[in-house]
Amino acid sequence: MTLLNPYLDSLVGLVVESTYNWYWLVDGLMEAGFKVHLANTAAIQQYSGLKHGDDDSDASWLAHMLRLSILPTGYIYPKAARMQRDLLRKRMQLVQQKTQNMLSIQGMYDRHLNRRLNSNKLKQLTLAQLENDFDDPNVRLAIGGNLIVQDCLTKQINVIEASLKRQLKLSPEFIQLTSIDGVGLILALTIMLETGDIKRFDRVGHYASYCRCVSGARYSNGKKKGSSNTKNGNKYLAWAFVEAANFAIRYNDTVKRYYQKKLAKTKVVIARKTVAHKLARACFYVLRDQVEFDVNKAFGYSK
DSSP states (O other), X not given: OTTTGGGTTTOOOEEEEOOTTOHHHHHHHHHXXXXXXXXXXXXXXXXXTOSSOOHHHHHHHHHHHHHTTOOOBOOOOOHHHHHHHHHHHHHHHHHHHHHHHHHHHHHHHHHHHOOOOOHHHHHTOOHHHHHHHOOOHHHHHHHHHHHHHHHHHHHHHHHHHHHXXXXXXXXXXXXXXXXXXXXXXXXXXXXXXXXXXXXXXXXXXXXXHHTTOSOOOEEETXXXXXXXXXXXXXHHHHHHHHHHHHHHHHHOHHHHHXXXXXXXXXXXXXXXXXXXXXXXXXXHHHHHHTOOOOXXXXXXXXX
């Protein structure tokens, strides 16, 4: 800050690349009064005229794009809400680890006993039950380790959820999210914290793309010439809408019919992703227009 303070009034802006550790630098610069731009590194095309590139040439290129007003930037999420969002992301990570543990236990039972455990039986599994099911101590120890980790993950997930529910509530503009089939409180909070201000998305296609619900492709003269970066966007929103799609397919007959129609023509993963795409688009209109979810409009069926 000491080096930059003399230029505070003359600087148009500072560019910081959106790397994994940008929080402390961007927060510090903004608190010191600098205008900061968070460069979207995935969307920046390097200058191809350079034979050799280093940090100095990269900085010069970023400054050049900023001067021309063509710098691709990311959204600098407000600091206070960012911490809550990251805690919710940690919950998602633990849930995924819990799922991996469950699959590991199910795989061990299938491999050694040719027995399939459903999720309800798996939740009731105990170390004492392992003594009855398996003679080999090594197998018991392996599955027992999964059970202990599973119990720990469950407790931590519950602690995080309880903390988030005390801290957070859906803001008025996000209340209508729960009218979307498949979206409960946790998914609604995830969508709220990951989306931020819906007004930063000009069109529904931009929001769907940010949710990774749009496939990346390059076309020329009506022909596909290749794929673009499919990882652009928010992976947490992508997860949230796929989860919502799983629940909507299970509990909403209209969504289920739409899914089955797609499933007859394509793979399971693509059919589910199509439902997730529909829900993401519906979410955009629900948030922008402050209306309740209409499944018939979203999935193309008339009453």
